[in-house]
Amino acid sequence: MKKFIKLSLISLGILSAIIFIPFLILMFSYDQHDDYYYKTPDEFLNSKSFSWYIDIFPKSSRNIFLRTFIETNGMIVIFETNTADEIPFSQLYPITSKGIDYLKDFNIPTSQIQPFLDNGKLYCYFYSNNSPYLVSKYYSNNPDLVHYMFTSLRSEEVLELCPLNTVKTH
Structure with a gap:
């Protein structure tokens, strides 16, 4: 037995x-993420992913790539726009090189992120409702185009990556 x-x-x-x-x-x-591709901001505004929208797209924006992360409610938006429609530098706060390590850990295709790792400048950006974003920006070989990548940040990431004077005022 x-x-x-x-x-x-x-x-x-x-x-x-x-x-x-x-x-x-x-x-x-x-992987708990969804990818979306849009040609214009209007196409994005009329999509079902509009709930992820932040009003960052200049009218001339195009080739919009959106990755949403289901488990963290995070998002990554990559797009290009005309240099005449750039986001004003006064709204972008330069950050340290720590941001590069943060970018390297992103769960997005290498073809999408490599230009930002190689050529991008890093900034913190605070949307009107104080939502913090890590922004990487680079100019392409075409002098009329600028490329952006916006990534939502959690509170602890903001404290680690963004300059202290920007965190206190926003």
């Missing part, structure tokens, strides 16, 4: 491991 109980417990343990291990692998390997 003891052998039967012992054998039953071992069998139950092995069966549980067979079921549980693939479940864990699936759970941790599945």
Whole structure:
């Protein structure tokens, strides 16, 4: 009888491991994000992802890439616009090189982020409702275009990345 109980417990343990291990692998390997592509701000405004919208797109914006993260409510927006429609420098607060390490950890395709890692300048940006964003900006080979990447920041990230004088005033 003891052998039967012992054998039953071992069998139950092995069966549980067979079921549980693939479940864990699936759970941790599945990315909880959605990607959206838009040609213009108007196309974006008329989409179902409009709830993620912040009013940052100049009229000449195009090639908008939006990645939303389901588990964290975070977002990344990449777009290009004419240099004549740049976001005023007075609204962007330069940050330290710590931001590069932060960018390297982003879960977005290398083709999307590499130009920002190679050529981008980093800033903090506070939207009108004080929502903080990490902004990377670079100028392309075309002198009429500027590229932006906006990433929503959590409170602890703001304190780590943004200049203290900007955090206190916003």
